[in-house]
Amino acid sequence: MSTTLATALLPTYPEPRVAFVEGDGVQLTDAAGRTYLDFAAGIAVVGLGHRHPAPLAAAHGQLDRLWHVSNLFATDPARVLAQLLSERMGGAHAFFCNSGTEANEAALKYARKATGKRGVIALEQSFHGRTLGALGVTGQPGKRGGFVDAGATFVPPNDVDALHAAMSEEIGLVLLEPVLGEGGVIPLEPEFVAAAREFDALLAFDEVQTGVGRTGTFFGFEHFGVTPDLVTMAKALANGLPIGCLLVSEHVAGAFAPGDHGSTFGGNPVSCAAAVAVCDTVDDELLAAVRANGARLLQGLAGLPHVVEARGRGLLAGAQLDVPAGPVVDAALDAGLVCLTSGADVLRLAPPLVVDASHVDTALSILEEVLNA
Numbered sequence: 001m002s003t004t005l006a007t008a009l010l011p012t013y014p015e016p017r018v019a020f021v022e023g024d025g026v027q028l029t030d031a032a033g034r035t036y037l038d039f040a041a042g043i044a045v046v047g048l049g050h051r052h053p054a055p056l057a058a059a060h061g062q063l064d065r066l067w068h069v070s071n072l073f074a075t076d077p078a079r080v081l082a083q084l085l086s087e088r089m090g091g092a093h094a095f096f097c098n099s100g101t102e103a104n105e106a107a108l109k110y111a112r113k114a115t116g117k118r119g120v121i122a123l124e125q126s127f128h129g130r131t132l133g134a135l136g137v138t139g140q141p142g143k144r145g146g147f148v149d150a151g152a153t154f155v156p157p158n159d160v161d162a163l164h165a166a167m168s169e170e171i172g173l174v175l176l177e178p179v180l181g182e183g184g185v186i187p188l189e190p191e192f193v194a195a196a197r198e199f200d201a202l203l204a205f206d207e208v209q210t211g212v213g214r215t216g217t218f219f220g221f222e223h224f225g226v227t228p229d230l231v232t233m234a235k236a237l238a239n240g241l242p243i244g245c246l247l248v249s250e251h252v253a254g255a256f257a258p259g260d261h262g263s264t265f266g267g268n269p270v271s272c273a274a275a276v277a278v279c280d281t282v283d284d285e286l287l288a289a290v291r292a293n294g295a296r297l298l299q300g301l302a303g304l305p306h307v308v309e310a311r312g313r314g315l316l317a318g319a320q321l322d323v324p325a326g327p328v329v330d331a332a333l334d335a336g337l338v339c340l341t342s343g344a345d346v347l348r349l350a351p352p353l354v355v356d357a358s359h360v361d362t363a364l365s366i367l368e369e370v371l372n373a
């Protein structure tokens with residue numbers, strides 16, 4: 001294994017063990033020509049698989065026409081994408097940026113402006129990003145480290161009593177991930193979300209990881225039967241090109257005025273053109289397949305050695321292990337399967353949404369071998 005793969009990069013990540021040079025559907029190829037089954041999808045980003053023809057053609061077409069003009073001018077891709085997302089949410093206004101953390105910053109600012117309140121309730125073990133505002137409302141003290149103080153009251157996921165106890169006059173925003181993607185793959189329960197909706201505060205879903213079909217519905221919140229006020233998105237929206245988005249529901253619209261927020265690259269025509277193609281491709285048929293293959297994956301995971309619990313929604317699956325997850329992910333990579341951790345002892349699988357049953361079975365048999373070793 002080369003030790004020089006990342007030597008000129010700031011070491012904010014562990015040194016990579018593999019360099020990939022090509023992707024095709026659910027397959028990756030490394031620099032030595034070895035192929036891998038991709039059950040990580042670039043951390044739940046490449047939802048339609050590598051080089052999916054729809055966003056590929058849309059991005060190519062846009063690259064050949066216009067790359068950037070700034071938000072001082074209108075472009076079709078951003079306008080069309082905003083319209084599509086608004087329709088999916090049942091009436092909303094979009095602000096485009098470049099990442100999940102930026103989308104959450106926009107949500108935090110919006111909530112302050114709309115409610116005049118600075119208090120936030122968020123979840124223990126949640127993850128909302130690495131900029132100081134988003135990090136402050138991230139419920140993982142280790143990640144906040146010496147960088148920023150807690151910027152929220154944190155409650156355990158699915159603890160309705162703790163949620164009630166945390167609510168006060170000062171709270172303007174309740175910020176929830178439908179499934180805690182980085183915090184152990186913990187799906188929220190409908191009763192907990194319903195309790196959050198009852199408060200006189202804005203309800204925001206961070207759909208950065210769960211959005212765009214990952215859980216078997218376009219938005220993860222659709223499992224709960226509630227209407228949120230704010231939704232943040234990023235990751236899979238443009239299948240790998242950088243994009244982030246804050247959606248503000250019609251019924252709480254109007255708080256931001258010109259000058260309140262902005263982003264030079266936000267709404268980039270190439271990313272937005274790819275995202276339009278992604279939204280058009282994530283149809284009912286694909287969502288049904290995500291639900292079916294996700295159920296198959298969870299059922300298979302539950303029967304593997306060292307798996308204490310299998311949980312998740314759609315194709316965001318977690319296996320709680322009775323051993324550390326890091327070495328399992330490393331061994332799986334050596335065996336040709338790319339997967340992820342979610343905390344110290346949870347194995348996370350977030351394959352492209354286009355996997356079929358045979359990909360799921362292959363991934364499970366590689367994991368069985370690795371966990372039996």
Ligand code: PLP
Nearest residue numbers: 099100101127128129181208209
């Ligand atoms: N919110 C959630 C739920 C995430 O999973 C992530 C990234 O993993 C983020 C926010 C931050 O997104 P980004 O890394 O694009 O800033």
